[in-house]
Amino acid sequence: SSHSALNFGAGPAKLPREVLAEVQTELLSYQDSGMSLMEMSHRGKEYTKINNDAQKAIRELLNVPDNYKVLFMQGGGTGAFAAVALNLMNRTGVADYAVTGTWSSKAAKEAAKYGKVNLVFPKADKPGSIPPESSWTLNPDASYVYYCDNETVDGVEFPFIPTSPHGVPIVSDMSSSIMTKKIDISKFGCIVAGAQKNIGPAGVTVVIIREDLLGNPMKICPTVFDFTVISQQNSVHNTPATFSVYVMEKVLQWIKKNGGLQAMENQSQDKSKLLYEEMENSNNFYSCPIDENCRSRINVPFRVGGPQGNEELEAKFLEEAEKLKMFQLKGHRLVGGIRASLYNAVTRDEVALLVKFMKEFRAQFS
Numbered sequence: 001s002s003h004s005a006l007n008f009g010a011g012p013a014k015l016p017r018e019v020l021a022e023v024q025t026e027l028l029s030y031q032d033s034g035m036s037l038m039e040m041s042h043r044g045k046e047y048t049k050i051n052n053d054a055q056k057a058i059r060e061l062l063n064v065p066d067n068y069k070v071l072f073m074q075g076g077g078t079g080a081f082a083a084v085a086l087n088l089m090n091r092t093g094v095a096d097y098a099v100t101g102t103w104s105s106k107a108a109k110e111a112a113k114y115g116k117v118n119l120v121f122p123k124a125d126k127p128g129s130i131p132p133e134s135s136w137t138l139n140p141d142a143s144y145v146y147y148c149d150n151e152t153v154d155g156v157e158f159p160f161i162p163t164s165p166h167g168v169p170i171v172s173d174m175s176s177s178i179m180t181k182k183i184d185i186s187k188f189g190c191i192v193a194g195a196q197k198n199i200g201p202a203g204v205t206v207v208i209i210r211e212d213l214l215g216n217p218m219k220i221c222p223t224v225f226d227f228t229v230i231s232q233q234n235s236v237h238n239t240p241a242t243f244s245v246y247v248m249e250k251v252l253q254w255i256k257k258n259g260g261l262q263a264m265e266n267q268s269q270d271k272s273k274l275l276y277e278e279m280e281n282s283n284n285f286y287s288c289p290i291d292e293n294c295r296s297r298i299n300v301p302f303r304v305g306g307p308q309g310n311e312e313l314e315a316k317f318l319e320e321a322e323k324l325k326m327f328q329l330k331g332h333r334l335v336g337g338i339r340a341s342l343y344n345a346v347t348r349d350e351v352a353l354l355v356k357f358m359k360e361f362r363a364q365f366s
């Protein structure tokens with residue numbers, strides 16, 4: 001049955017079964033209203049409560065200080081690339097970007113449409129390392145310093161939160177790492193995250209922003225991307241992705257019920273360790289191209305059949321995996337190979353099954 005599919009997709013990704021089942025029971029009649037939540041006004045009392053409860057859950061889970069706003073927007077992670085620049089670059093017209101992979105590279109390109117972008121270290125030909133912070137060239141005039149906490153395509157995760165000696169606000173794309181570990185929000189000016197990996201369906205982007213950074217968008221900033229307007233209107237300036245926020249709220253409650261961020265962090269360490277250990281024990285049959293200090297706990301890319309990868313063997317790997325109902329393991333088209341994404345809803349048992357398969361495959365083909 002569909003219940004036994006093992007989903008290692010990078011996003012949209014696995015959601016907790018319990019949450020989907022609850023959505024199913026409410027789908028035709030939300031709280032005995034005779035209507036689906038999908039059919040209700042975003043200004044009605046039902047959605048207003050969902051909107052507020054979701055904000056509250058994010059505040060609780062991430063311990064968000066009072067001087068930060070939590071916003072729900074549309075446009076995905078890619079929309080946020082533009083929104084960050086449109087809302088935050090106006091102060092000086094310049095921003096610093098740490099490019100560690102695919103998504104931060106795209107973010108830097110998008111921001112360059114609206115102002116001057118400095119790369120704080122030269123872009124590596126092949127992502128897989130993060131230069132030590134002491135070697136970064138940080139510009140005192142930058143409006144913000146931007147980095148991607150977890151590069152979903154490349155499997156590069158920051159082992160630290162960057163700081164600016166000049167007090168420049170730090171902005172982070174946490175699309176694939178939000179709610180997978182505890183973080184100190186007070187170290188950030190702004191965090192953006194598409195929901196479709198760890199916290200919900202596609203369609204909603206969470207923005208957490210320090211209040212003093214609001215109020216200075218570029219004149220050309222589209223209203224739907226204007227953090228100040230969205231904040232003033234409690235994320236219902238225009239019609240939000242109500243169904244996505246509704247499901248997200250349930251996922252947030254599920255995270256709370258399952259031990260909060262400390263539990264999510266422990267689990268992600270544990271799950272990724274299973275995979276990295278198998279690679280280490282495989283005599284390079286499986287190999288991860290990423291420096292050990294910045295290997296992602298969330299998206300684990302690897303090659304099969306040697307460090308350069310043997311494409312035939314990788315195709316066979318995917319084919320055999322699918323026979324065991326292990327899906328969405330194909331690496332991103334830009335990097336090839338295999339990628340296992342281990343978001344919060346993916347259980348340790350499921351990862352253990354993947355590792356068991358990897359051992360058997362290795363025994364057969366190495």
Ligand code: PMP
Pocket residue numbers: 010011075076077078079103148150151152153173174175176194
């Ligand atoms: N940032 C990161 C870290 C991502 O993983 C993704 C999507 N996979 C994006 C941004 C882009 O998100 P979207 O597809 O919602 O525009």
